Amino acid sequence: MTLQQIDDQIELVEGDRLELTVGAVAHGGHCVARFGPAPGRVVFVRHALPGERVIAEITEIHRGYLRADAIEIVVSSADRVAPPCPWSGPDACGGCDFQHVALPGQRSMKAAVIKEQLTRLGGLDADQVDALGVRVDALPGDIDGLGWRTRVRYTVAASDHAGLRKHRSNEIVPIDHCRIAHPSIQAVDVLKRPWPGVDSISVAASSTGELAVIADHHVVEGPERLTETASGRTWQLAAGAFWQVHPAAAEALTAAVAALLAPRPGDVVWDLYGGTGLFAGAIAETVGETGAVTVVEADPRGAVAAAANLADLPWVKVVNATVEAALRQRALRGAADLVILDPPRAGAGARVVRALAGSGARAIAYVACDPAALARDVRTFAEQGWELQLLRAFDCFPMTHHVECVALFTPAGAPAG
Ligand SMILES: C[S@@+](CC[C@H](N)C(=O)[O-])C[C@H]1O[C@@H](n2cnc3c(N)ncnc32)[C@H](O)[C@@H]1O
Incomplete structure (x- = not known):
């Protein structure tokens, strides 16, 4: 049964179907719809597009909102395409949220999410957000949004075979190969072999053509260390260590950081959350x-x-410490001229941002993989008298809702660029 009208008395259960008009895209790979008498219950709908009319099946019921998957499209968006991956969509692999969206549409949706987060969490007004001219750029060489992922982690199911997780579930989908994985990762036969006693299998493909297979934390095939190249340098790192996942990302992000910060000879620079030293080296x-x-x-x-x-x-100089400890213990002595920070998804957080605002730096470049965390830190920077002056965004994760931002902060009133 599909419910078109509802009053508050009707109790919904998982599996019920609702006919919905889909509204704006929200952070997290879904769009927002409302159901029932105004203002209506909020429904977060996956596999839909803004403006579409869909039949959506309820997947979760929460006190203030519902989650649902669009299972039938009644009125389709011009941005809708046939998903290139047969394992995407409701009840399938949860890795890609945007396989059903044309690439320009994916990038517009990501730009809309960044702007919404900057307004809602970052405290910027509409004029301030407009002035940033937010757009999401494709990475060089990315033609179809497929075959880019150079690090893939599969989960091993009870059957001992590896696969990818369903969205918000522990269920493992036994795929043939992942369409967004790098071709050399698609070619390796880890999905055909059993992995008894193993929880996860990771495969890493380096920019120099090496391939490593890691079962839990042990390299079982290929080199223990991978060699990557970026910004005219060579980087050695453990096969399981962090490296930008899209083959063009390290180059694009280091170029963006260097262009925004415009370092000068003699500058004192802090590269925080520095990984294997990518930005410092650049x-x-x-x-x-x-x-x-x-x-x-x-x-x-x-x-x-x-x-x-x-x-x-x-x-x-390399300091092995948390940023919080390095700031507290004066491992970062004196003032900085420039700061780069590239924190994990949770962002830097208010304490770190407050400390950096007092660092004496003339500019701070913030590389962010979560626009919500970035927006929260934008608000803290603003409270400390720093403004978000420029923002670039890159489509480092096509077919998914994820996006990478590089933001430039300067003390309020400082001249642009
Ligand atoms: C998004 S990665 C960036 C790495 C590096 N900038 C790059 O692009 O290759 C975040 C890094 O921060 C490190 N990290 C996480 N929490 C940290 C903390 N509190 N202090 C310092 N480093 C941290 C992680 O180990 C990881 O290497």
Whole structure:
């Protein structure tokens, strides 16, 4: 039965179908619809597009909202396409939220989410957001949004075969191959073999053509260390260590950070949440030996790799600590001229942002993989008298709702660029 009108007395259960007009895209890969007498119950609808009329099946019922999957499209958006992956959609692999959307439409939806987060969580008004001219750029060489993912983690099911998880579920979907994975990852036969006693299988493909298979935390095929190239340098890292997942991302993000910060010879730079030293390496030569670059990385394996990767640049120092501890313990001595921060999804948080606002820096570049976390930190920067001056966004994760932003903060009143 499909419910078209409802009054508050009708009790909904999972599996009920609702006919809905779909509204704006929201953070998290779904769109917002309302159901029932005004103002209506909020329904977060996956596999839909703004403006569509859909039949949606309820998947979760919560006190203030419902979750649902669009299972039939009554009136379709011009941005709708046939998903290139047969494993996407309701009741299938949960990895890609936007397979049913043309790439330009995916990027418009991501730009809309960034703007909405900056307004709702970041506290910016409509004029401030408009002035940023937010748009999401494709990465160079990305033609169809497929075959880009150079790190893939599969989960091993009770059958001992690896697959990908369903959305918000522990159920494992036994796929043939992942369409967004790099071709060399699609070619390796890890999905055909049983993996008894193993929880997860990760496969990493490096920009230099190496391939490593990692069962739980142990490399079982390929090199223990991978070699990557970016911004004119070579990087060695453990096969399971963090590296930008899209093959064009490291280059695009380092170029954006360097362009926004415009480092000068003699600058003191902090590269926080520095991983294997990607951003430090990209700007250290410009800063030169009259300057100083400090990388702060919490993971000892990342810090050791960063120190080795940047050993030819003696004015670069690597501190193995959390950013919070490094700021507290004065591992970051004196004032900085420039700060780069690339925190995990949770963002830097208010304490770190407040400390950075007092660092004396003339500019801060913030690389963010979650626009909501970035927006919360935008608000804290503003409270400290810093403004979000420029924002670039990159489609580092096509077919998914994820997006990478690079934001430039300067003390309020500082001249642009
Ligand atoms: C998004 S990655 C960025 C790495 C690096 N900037 C790059 O692009 O390759 C975030 C990094 O922050 C590190 N990290 C997480 N929490 C941290 C903390 N509180 N302090 C310092 N580093 C942290 C992680 O180990 C990871 O290497």
